[in-house]
Amino acid sequence: MNQNEYLEKLREELKRKHVKDIEDIIEEYQEHFKCKIQIGETEEEIANKLAKPSILAEEYYMGQETNPNIKFQKVTTSIGVGFIDIIMFMFIIIIFACVIVFGIFSLSLMVLSISLLTNINIAGLIPYMPYYGKLLSSIAIFPFSILWGIGTFYSYIYSEQWVRIYFRWRKNMMNYGIYPKLQHNHVICKLPNQKIKKVVINLLIVFGLFSFIYMLTMMAVGGIEFWHKWDWFQ
Amino acid sequence: MDIQYKKGVLKLCLLSLLYKKDWYGYDISEELSKLIEISDGTVYPILRKMKSEGLVSIYLSEVSNGPPRKYYKITNLGKNEFQKRAKEWFTFSELVKNLIKENYHESK
Numbered sequence: 001m002n003q004n005e006y007l008e009k010l011r012e013e014l015k016r017k018h019v020k021d022i023e024d025i026i027e028e029y030q031e032h033f034k035c036k037i038q039i040g041e042t043e044e045e046i047a048n049k050l051a052k053p054s055i056l057a058e059e060y061y062m063g064q065e066t067n068p069n070i071k072f073q074k075v076t077t078s079i080g081v082g083f084i085d086i087i088m089f090m091f092i093i094i095i096f097a098c099v100i101v102f103g104i105f106s107l108s109l110m111v112l113s114i115s116l117l118t119n120i121n122i123a124g125l126i127p128y129m130p131y132y133g134k135l136l137s138s139i140a141i142f143p144f145s146i147l148w149g150i151g152t153f154y155s156y157i158y159s160e161q162w163v164r165i166y167f168r169w170r171k172n173m174m175n176y177g178i179y180p181k182l183q184h185n186h187v188i189c190k191l192p193n194q195k196i197k198k199v200v201i202n203l204l205i206v207f208g209l210f211s212f213i214y215m216l217t218m219m220a221v222g223g224i225e226f227w228h229k230w231d232w233f234q
Numbered sequence: 235m236d237i238q239y240k241k242g243v244l245k246l247c248l249l250s251l252l253y254k255k256d257w258y259g260y261d262i263s264e265e266l267s268k269l270i271e272i273s274d275g276t277v278y279p280i281l282r283k284m285k286s287e288g289l290v291s292i293y294l295s296e297v298s299n300g301p302p303r304k305y306y307k308i309t310n311l312g313k314n315e316f317q318k319r320a321k322e323w324f325t326f327s328e329l330v331k332n333l334i335k336e337n338y339h340e341s342k
Contacts, residue, residue, distance in 0.1 A: 028259055028278050028304070035260045051273035059276065063283030 003033045006047040013057035025060060074174075081173050088166060095159045102152040109145030113138045136216065140209035143202045150199065240272060244280055246323060249316040252290060252308040259304055281306055289315050 001009070007026055014022045029050075036046045050056075115126060116138035126134075247270065251262055263277040284290045289312035294302040308316070 025278070025282070029275065031303075032260055032263070032275060032278075046274070049273065050275040056275060056279060059279035060282065063279055063286065 001047040002043040010053040017061040106148035113141040136213040256307040
């Protein structure tokens with residue numbers, strides 16, 4: 001082990017045993033390393049000759065006066081965390097409900113696009129449109145549905161990451177912060193420029209097509225509000 | 235030498251070293267390691283405990299090259315404690331010596 005590894009391990013063990021003034025203790029061992037390095041020893045040698053961090057932490061723990069308040073502290077922390085839990089729980093339900101809604105929306109757009117294309121009118125829900133209108137709408141809606149699909153995927157990843165961060169925070173609260181920071185979700189980290197470009201291009205296609213359809217249908221009908229001409233809402 | 239055996243004694247030895255002069259943490263750790271076989275770094279927790287018991291006090295002293303160093307100094311309470319424990323030690327070790335000497339065969 002080198003100096004940093006040893007001191008990190010010592011820090012971890014001291015935290016685990018709830019020792020006070022940890023940085024003060026670490027400083028003393030930094031001095032020890034410094035002095036030993038000056039007389040020519042390597043970090044590896046110094047670390048090997050030092051007692052194991054777990055043993056030292058135990059000694060520091062035994063040497064402390066017991067904190068009579070520790071039980072009280074734990075109880076109040078638990079109550080506080082409990083309250084936050086209730087709020088968070090509702091929040092998490094809402095977030096995941098949103099993710100599900102996105103997913104369903106994306107799916108329904110896909111279904112709409114397909115049924116427009118193939119002229120299959122599911123339960124007579126799709127109002128009358130000349131076929132060119134259906135075709136164009138279908139082509140416009142399809143990438144849109146894919147966009148929502150991607151959106152659902154990412155929102156799920158973010159939500160999951162968010163929930164995990166919350167649980168890690170909660171764990172730290174109950175255990176005096178000994179757990180390390182979570183690794184960032186690898187998918188989010190890989191958000192490269194190409195993906196964003198692709199998304200933007202999709203959006204542009206959609207927007208362009210929609211505008212195109214709109215203009216075409218307006219021209220075909222000879223008026224701005226084509227849905228009235230075709231009696232959609234009666 | 236077994237570690238449990240040594241622990242109670244180390245405090246006594248440290249107090250003795252500190253009796254006549256103040257020590258820098260690293261220096262007293264090295265000094266004790268020379269006299270008794272102990273792992274590096276085991277002195278520091280003992281010093282910390284002695285400080286919390288009021289047997290030693292800490293002061294910082296400026297050094298020409300680098301940050302100020304932490305020095306340990308024995309207190310009056312520490313001196314009293316030392317005398318008490320030293321007496322205990324001599325009494326105890328005399329008792330133990332008398333008990334075991336008849337069965338101890340010194341290798342010639």
